[in-house]
Amino acid sequence: MPRAAIIGTGALPVGKYQTGPEAADQVVEHELLATLVAQALADSGADKKDIAALIMAQPRPYTRQQYFSTFMAAYLQLPCDAMVMEVLGNGLTAALAFDKAVDEILLGRAQVALAMGINMETAISARDHMMESMRKTGDVDFHTPAGFTPISWYAMDAMRYMHEYGVSRAELASVAVKNRRHASENPLAQFRKPITLEEVLAQRPIVEPLGLYEVPPRGDGAACVVVASEDYAKALGKPYILVRNRSFHHEGVHQIADKRSDMIGLNAAHKAAAQIYQNSGLSAADMDLAELYAPCTIVEVLASEATGLCPDGQGAHQAVAGETSLGGRIPIATSGGLTSRGHPSYATPLYNVVELADQLRHRAGARQVRNARLGLMMNELGNYNAAMLHILEAVQ
Amino acid sequence: MTISRFALGQPMAYPPRITAFTRPFWDGLRNGIFQSTQCEACHHISFPPKPICPHCWHEKTRWVALPVTGEIYSWTIIHAGPAAFSAELPYAVGVIDLDNDVRLACRLHPTAPNQKWACGMAVTMQAGLADNGVMLVATPR
Numbered sequence: 001m002p003r004a005a006i007i008g009t010g011a012l013p014v015g016k017y018q019t020g021p022e023a024a025d026q027v028v029e030h031e032l033l034a035t036l037v038a039q040a041l042a043d044s045g046a047d048k049k050d051i052a053a054l055i056m057a058q059p060r061p062y063t064r065q066q067y068f069s070t071f072m073a074a075y076l077q078l079p080c081d082a083m084v085m086e087v088l089g090n091g092l093t094a095a096l097a098f099d100k101a102v103d104e105i106l107l108g109r110a111q112v113a114l115a116m117g118i119n120m121e122t123a124i125s126a127r128d129h130m131m132e133s134m135r136k137t138g139d140v141d142f143h144t145p146a147g148f149t150p151i152s153w154y155a156m157d158a159m160r161y162m163h164e165y166g167v168s169r170a171e172l173a174s175v176a177v178k179n180r181r182h183a184s185e186n187p188l189a190q191f192r193k194p195i196t197l198e199e200v201l202a203q204r205p206i207v208e209p210l211g212l213y214e215v216p217p218r219g220d221g222a223a224c225v226v227v228a229s230e231d232y233a234k235a236l237g238k239p240y241i242l243v244r245n246r247s248f249h250h251e252g253v254h255q256i257a258d259k260r261s262d263m264i265g266l267n268a269a270h271k272a273a274a275q276i277y278q279n280s281g282l283s284a285a286d287m288d289l290a291e292l293y294a295p296c297t298i299v300e301v302l303a304s305e306a307t308g309l310c311p312d313g314q315g316a317h318q319a320v321a322g323e324t325s326l327g328g329r330i331p332i333a334t335s336g337g338l339t340s341r342g343h344p345s346y347a348t349p350l351y352n353v354v355e356l357a358d359q360l361r362h363r364a365g366a367r368q369v370r371n372a373r374l375g376l377m378m379n380e381l382g383n384y385n386a387a388m389l390h391i392l393e394a395v396q
Numbered sequence: 397m398t399i400s401r402f403a404l405g406q407p408m409a410y411p412p413r414i415t416a417f418t419r420p421f422w423d424g425l426r427n428g429i430f431q432s433t434q435c436e437a438c439h440h441i442s443f444p445p446k447p448i449c450p451h452c453w454h455e456k457t458r459w460v461a462l463p464v465t466g467e468i469y470s471w472t473i474i475h476a477g478p479a480a481f482s483a484e485l486p487y488a489v490g491v492i493d494l495d496n497d498v499r500l501a502c503r504l505h506p507t508a509p510n511q512k513w514a515c516g517m518a519v520t521m522q523a524g525l526a527d528n529g530v531m532l533v534a535t536p537r
Contacts, residue, residue: 130478134410138501141412142444145531146489146503147474147481155472156491163470163515205486208473258443258450260497263470 004105005233006241006392007112008044008226009354010036014190014342017220018062018123029063029118030075033222037076037116040224044112045236050228052110053082055101057094057117057346061132062124072116082109090136091293093117094223095349095379095388101227102243111232115353118222119344126218137383138255151215151296153255153383155207158298161264162209164313169209171316173200175297176213176339178325183336185367188351190219190342213339216295221344225353233395241360242393244374247276251385269306269380269387276389277308282374284308287391289331289359289369290376291352295338299382300324304332307378307389326367334359334367349379353392360394399430399464404524404531409480411529420459421445425523425530430464432498433457443498464521465537466494471504471513488513492521492534505533 012032019027041048054076056069065071069086073079082104087096094117101115121129130149137143137150158172177197183189195213203211233240249272256263277283290309294300301315309330310318318324324332335341335355338348356375358364373394380387414422421444424431434441435449436456443462448455471490474481481487488504490513504513505522519534 125479126476127479127482130476131480134478139444141418143501145408145410145412145529146501146533147409147477147484147487148489148501149474149477152472152474152489155474156470156489159472160470160515205473205475207475256491256499256501258441259499260469260493261499263491 002105002108003230004102004227004243005230005395006225006243006353006357007046007228007233007236008040009224009357010040010043011188011223011351011354012036012221013188014219014221014344014351016122018120020123028065029059029068029120030065030072033072033116033118033224034075036222037114037224040226044226044228045238046112046226046228046232050112050232051078051114052080053101053104053113054078054080054084055097055104055113055115056086057097057350058086058088059118060121060346062121082113090381091345092349092379092381092386092388093346098225098227098350098353099246099388101225102246105227105229112226112228114224114226115350116222116224117347117350119346120220121344122218122220129218143255149207151210152207154296154298155210157264157302157383158209158296161298161302164264167316170197170201171320172297172301173197173214174316174320175300176200178319179333179337180340182326182334182367183340185365186336186341188354189336189340190217191336191340210296210298214297216338216343219342219344221342221347221351223347223350223354225350225357239361239394239396241357242395244391244393245276245280246388246390247272247279248388249275249386253385255383263383264302266302266306266380266382266387268385269303269378272387272389273307273378276391280391282391286374287330287376288372288374289334290378291335291355292332293338293349293352293379294333295343297339300332300337303378303380307376309376326369331369334364334369352377352379356392360392398428399425399521399523401426401428401523401525404526406526408526408529408531409484417447418445422530425532426525430462430521431459432462434460441496441498443500462498463495466492466519466521466534468513468515468517468519468534469493469499470515490534492519503531503533505535507536511536
C-alpha cells in the first residue's frame with residue numbers, strides 16, 4: 001500500500017482581508033488562493049502535471065463564488081483524474097480536506113494531491129456572524145432559542161474544569177500568554193505582540209470565565225498543502241513529512257448527551273488518541289511537539305489531557321510550569337495556536353499542517369523545536385464530539 | 397409533577413419550530429406538564445423528545461413525565477451574543493442534570509440581581525411563556 005507524504009505548503013498570514021461592499025477594490029478568494037497554490041507547488045518541487053486531485057475546504061457562505069472547487073480547478077487549469085471536491089465538517093472542515101487528499105494518495109488514484117482552504121469572514125460583524133454560527137452548535141430548536149453560541153459550550157467546559165480540579169481562571173489564561181509568546185516568532189500569526197497574564201485577565205468578558213484574549217479572534221486566511229505518494233516524495237530528493245498514522249472518532253453526541261456524562265474528558269479525542277497510539281506503536285511520550293485545534297485556552301488544556309500529552313487535571317498546571325512551552329517537555333501550539341496565530345475556521349486545520357511541516361523540515365526559525373521528528377496533530381470538535389488525529393514524521 | 401409557568405414578558409428572540417411530533421412537549425409546557433419520550437422496548441428516556449429511540453432504534457416511544465428538579469452541571473454568562481439576542485445580553489445559560497439523570501441545556505433564569513450560579517447548584521425547571529413560543533429555563537431552587 002502506498003504511503004502519503006507532505007511535500008509542500010503555502011499559507012497567507014492570518015489577518016483581515018475580506019472587503020465590505022463599500023471597498024472600491026474588492027478582495028476575492030480565488031485570487032488569494034491561486035497565488036498560494038502556486039507557492040505551495042514551488043515549495044514542493046512537484047510538477048503541475050502530476051497533480052491529480054484537488055480537495056477543498058468549503059468556503060464560508062459569504063464567499064460569492066460557488067462550486068468553488070471546480071471553479072478553482074478551472075482557474076488553475078488543473079485537469080484531475082482523481083477527485084475534485086469540497087468537504088465540510090464543522091471545525092474539521094480543512095482537516096477533512098487534508099485527510100481526503102491523503103486518501104487519494106493511499107487509494108493509488110493520485111501521485112500528487114492538493115488540499116486547500118480559504119476562510120473569509122471579517123467584513124461580517126461578530127453579532128451577525130453568530131446568527132449563522134449559533135445554528136451550528138447544539139439543537140437549533142431545543143438549544144439555540146436559549147441563546148447558546150459556539151464558544152459558550154467551551155466556556156461551560158472551563159467552568160466545569162475549574163470546579164472539578166480546583167484550577168483557577170488565571171491558570172487557564174496562562175495558555176493564552178504562552179501561545180502569544182510562540183506567535184511572536186511566527187510570521188503567519190495574526191497577533192504577535194507579547195501579552196502578560198494581567199492583560200489577559202483584564203480583558204472584557206466574552207463568555208464567562210473567558211475574556212477576549214482567551215477566545216478565538218476573527219480572522220481571514222488561506223492555506224494549501226501538497227500531498228504526494230512517498231515514492232514521489234523520495235524521488236524529489238528533499239526532506240519530506242510522512243503521514244505516519246491517522247485516526248478518527250465521533251462520539252454519537254452533538255454538544256451534550258441526553259444523560260449525565262463527562263463533558264470535559266473530550267471523549268472523542270480520548271478514543272481517537274488511544275486508537276492512533278495503538279496503531280502506530282507510539283505513545284504520547286514519543287511526540288516532539290503538537291498542534292491542537294483549540295479555539296479557547298480551556299480547549300488546549302482539555303485536548304492536551306485527552307491526547308495523553310498531559311495527565312488528567314494537570315494540563316493547566318503544566319502550561320503554567322512551562323512544560324507545554326517552546327523549550328519545555330512537550331511544546332504545544334508553537335504556531336501561536338488559534339488564539340494568537342488566529343482562527344480562520346475553515347482553513348485553521350491546514351495551518352496546523354503548515355506549522356508541523358515547517359517544524360519537521362526544521363525551518364521554523366526562532367520557534368524551531370530542536371530535533372523535531374514526530375508531530376501530533378489533532379483537529380477536533382470539542383463538544384461537537386469528533387476528533388481526527390494525524391502523526392507526522394520527518395524524513396530527511 | 398407540574399412545571400411552574402411565568403410570562404416571559406417579551407417575544408422569544410429565536411423561537412423553536414414546532415412539529416406535529418414535538419407539539420405535545422411545547423403544549424405540555426404551556427399547560428404545566430414537563431415531559432419527554434421513553435422507549436417502549438429499552439426504557440431509555442430521550443431529551444429532546446424523539447419519534448424513535450436513539451439508543452436501540454425501536455420505533456415506539458411514549459410520553460413520560462420528567463422531574464422538574466435537578467442541578468447545574470455547568471454554566472456560563474454570555475456577554476457577546478448573536479444579533480437577535482443583543483437586547484438580552486448578558487444572559488446565563490447552563491447544562492442541567494435532572495434528578496433522573498436526564499441532561500438538557502437551557503437558559504438560566506435569575507431570581508435576584510447579580511444572581512450567582514455554580515456547578516452543582518440545585519435548580520427547578522420553569523416554562524417562560526411568550527406569544528411566539530415557550531422558553532424552558534432553570535431557576536435557583
